[in-house]
Amino acid sequence: MQVSRDDLAALLQIQQIDLEIMRQTKQLEELPQREAILATRQKRESIEAKRAQVEGLQREARKKITRITDEDASLAKKETGVQAAIEAAHGDFRNAEARTKELAGIAKRRATLAADHDAAADELAKIDGLAAQIARALDELDAQERSLVESFQREGGSLKNTIAQMQAQRAAAAASCSPEVLDLYDRAAARSGGVAVGRLDGNRCGTCRAVIEGGRLIDLKAQAPLGTCPACKRLLIIA
Known part of the structure; x- marks a missing residue:
């Protein structure tokens, strides 16, 4: 095919530019930050799921403590009333004896509730500790992702600028080549x-x-x- 030396020189220049664009594009696509960012986000999803589970445990533990506290408050009020009834018995020994037994039952139940409350509070403290660990892990992942994104934007931006410059050079070289040869x-x-x-x-x-x-x-x-x-x-x- 009869072509000018200028066309041949333009073809070689275009090819050199195209190969460099391909190399730079591959480097951009293979930046390690891409995989690292994806892995960080996948890890966050896993930890977020654990956090949701822990938050559910926290809600149940708090509900349990509330139920215990409410029952104990009710028993304390009842205990006060029974004690007042005993004091008002005035020699009614049978009534006083029955009230005393009732009072003992209330005291026993309150002691059980106190133990249950302590156990529930200890369990909630453990759950809260786990929640704090999860929160710290998420904070660390957020910081890690921000660092990776900044690094990716810095390196990727430099590569994109280089690619854009080479594309402009290619366009100039292509403009100097005959359309038939370029095709x-x-x-x-x-x-x-x-x-x-x-x-x-x-x-x-x-x-x-x-x-x-x-x-x-x-x-x-x-x-x-x-x-x-x-x-x-x-x-x-x-x-």
Whole structure:
């Protein structure tokens, strides 16, 4: 194919830019902060689920303490009333005896409630301690994620700026190339997924290294200065 030296130079420049854009884009996609941020967020989800469970335990423990406290308050009020009734018995020994037994029952129940209250309070303290640990873990994860995001934005932003600059350079180089040649390059690049232009190296494609023999080599050289490798379909610059 008859093309100018300027077109050949533009093709090589475009390819060099495209390969560097691909390299920088891959580096951007493979920044380690991406995986680290994802792992941090997944870990947070797991800890958030545990926090929800612990909060449920806290609510139940507090309800239990409230029930115990309410019952004890009710018994204390009843105890005061029974004591007053005993004092008002005035020699009614049978009534006083019954009231005394009732008073003893109340005292026994209140003692049980006091033990239950202490046990429930101890359990709530343990749960609160676990909740505090979870809160600290979430705070640490938040700080870790902020640091990772800042690092990703810093490195990723630098890479994006570099890619944008190279894309501008590519556009300028493409503008200096004939549309027909540029279309051939773009199609070859789409097929190859990378290097689209090589050089004929003797009787071999300088890119795929396939041997080009006989009539095919003669036909290819006849296309100078730009042909197509019959094996990999890349563009070949023929000196």
